[in-house]
Amino acid sequence: MGDRWYVEVDRGVCIGSGMCVNHAPAGFTLDSARQSHPAAAETDASEPVLAAAEGCPVEAIAITLLGTGEAVFPPEE
Numbered sequence: 871m872g873d874r875w876y877v878e879v880d881r882g883v884c885i886g887s888g889m890c891v892n893h894a895p896a897g898f899t900l901d902s903a904r905q906s907h908p909a910a911a912e913t914d915a916s917e918p919v920l921a922a923a924e925g926c927p928v929e930a931i932a933i934t935l936l937g938t939g940e941a942v943f944p945p946e947e
């Protein structure tokens with residue numbers, strides 16, 4: 871079975887660039903205030919979602935492994 875991820879967007883940090891929606895249209899939506907929301911907080915591990923987190927210009931997207939809480943992105947220092 872593949873990894874399951876927990877995805878969070880820090881809306882205090884999100885600047886509404888929409889990059890995450892471009893990378894992962896199924897993974898994120900922008901609300902009317904141009905704040906990003908994960909389509910589902912819990913998701914199967916997904917290259918587009920990881921690309922969205924990596925591509926966010928302000929690192930507002932955090933991904934952890936469901937269950938262990940281990941950091942997927944940003945990686946632990």
Ligand code: SF4
Pocket residue numbers: 879883884885886887888889890891904905906925926927928929930931
């Ligand atoms: S890429 Fe980052 S800053 Fe841009 S909308 Fe998504 S979460 Fe917000």
